[in-house]
Amino acid sequence: MSLFLQLFVNGLIGGAHYALLAVGFGLIFATTRIVHFAYGPIYTIAAYVAWVTAGPLHWPLPLAMLAAAMVAALLGVFSYQFLYRPIEERQGSTLVVLIASLGLFIVLENLTGIVFGTGGQTVAGFEGGIHFIGPVFFTTVNVWQIVSVLILVPVLAVFLRRARPGKAILAMTDNAEMARIVGIDTVKVSMLVFALGSAISAVPATLILLRDGANPSMGFLAVFIAFVAVVVGGIGSLRGAVAGGFALGMIESLGLWQIPTEWQNSISFVVLFLVVLLRPQGLFGAARR
Amino acid sequence: MSAPLLEVRNLSAAHGKKPCLHGIDLSLMPGELLLVLGHNGAGKTTLMRTIFGLHRPSAGQILYQGRDIVGRRPAENVAAGIAYVPQGHGVFRSLSVRDNLLLGAFVVTDRARLAPRLDVVFGLFPVLKERERQIGGTLSGGQQQMLAIGMALMHEPAAIILDEPSLGLAPNLVERVMETVVGIKTAFSTSIIMVEQNVRLSLPVADRVAVIKTGRKIYDGDPGPLGDKVELMKLF
Secondary structure (H helix, E strand, C coil): CHHHHHHHHHHHHHHHHHHHHHHHHHHHHHHHCCCCCCHHHHHHHHHHHHHHHHCCCCCCHHHHHHHHHHHHHHHHHHHHHHHHHHHHHCCCCHHHHHHHHHHHHHHHHHHHHHHHCCCCECCCCCCCCEEEECCEEEEHHHHHHHHHHHHHHHHHHHHHHHCHHHHHHHHHHHCHHHHHHCCCCHHHHHHHHHHHHHHHHHHHHHHHHHHHCECCCHHHHHHHHHHHHHHHHCCCCHHHHHHHHHHHHHHHHHHCCCCCHHHHHHHHHHHHHHHHHHCCCCCCCCCCC | CCCCCEEEEEEEEEECCEEEEEEEEEEECCCCEEEEECCCCCCHHHHHHHHHCCCCCCEEEEEECCEECCCCCHHHHHHHCEEEECCCCCCCCCCEHHHHHHHHCCCCCCHHHHHHHHHHHHHHCHHHHHCCCCEHHHCCHHHHHHHHHHHHHCCCCCEEEEECCCCCCCHHHHHHHHHHHHHHHHHHCCEEEEEECCHHHHHHHCCEEEEEECCEEEEEECCHHHHHCHHHHHHC
């Protein structure tokens, strides 16, 4: 029983991490319909920016996270402005966008390796506390991982429902052509979601840096999980992205109860296949025409 | 003789490398309902999308209030007072009727103007008021068309481009839509370009008619003769 409780808590923690990754990726994907694979390496770079600022430069953690978010937002906007937008304006197909995205993924990942070295990095001197509730243990960073979801997701939800740019994002997510017709500048909205989505990824990036450290290839699994969580939860739904993230985290963790560790990553694949087969619109997605 | 509100001069456009509009001239006078007729694939929708800025022309001029608007983005045209109601229920299917209407007024930055505009649209389409909280995609086809027209009215446009408002509607609903269009024209002195394929029901409400065939204008003038001239009807 205590093993189950521990795995359940681990699932929540992992799920919180996945949920934030999915929210950032899903925001970009749902609004622009661009499968932004380079989201992965941008998340990696955010982790390294946090490492440089919090580690060698000894900045306070919130400031390091902010710096990471700003660099990530900038890289997101650049990806759109200098890669995806020119393709869109030449009416390139989704396949061209996809390949360009993969190319950017490889370039950024290799650049990270060249700049920061291919070995991992951790923030020297960072000590997170360990807490026990009964037989279940977790760390201070784990608490922050959960809290960050509890803060960011409601703030984003209110922004989308209430703020003028948020409404423009929802409109473009629903129907980009109609958004243009009512006078929404979809280029600006695209830049905004690339900035926002990438900035959001800096939060899980910083927290995972504190928990596990950073390495140049960490972005692959991140964007992969984010993609699966968004499809599982339902494209275009914030609730869906969060639910998808938590579902994946929970299934991965609880799966360990019965399934050997080396199969952990395959579990997300199985979940993806099941959802695509049984409920293609995702848990919270509306069926699309 | 007043100047046209909207004027198209020698406009050509293409889909990729395939030309589909060849030197079209068209003018819309203030307060006029111009009917644009033509077969499927004649280029009517491309013409409207090009005027509105969703499609780039390969040659020619588009003048709105005397100024060339070629190359302007739709957002600028909306702000300048042009509204476009696309073919096939142009609504946000996942958002409520109210949110749809408010998005129709996206370019209106003065929030005090929104409530009176909502009242105008609800006055015109009481059913939208009843279904204010309903999700756009769950409305019937006719209601979605009303919502689409209501959205266009939200920013008080000087000109409305209506692309086949009768598409997919039952005949009695088509008549209602035509009445509504005339009602909008008279009540707000809005200039309207309406693209249609339903000749029988749209001809009686038109002030002037242009007929497009394979990307060229083959008739422009009084709707009267078209009702009789069987030969001309055969043309398109």
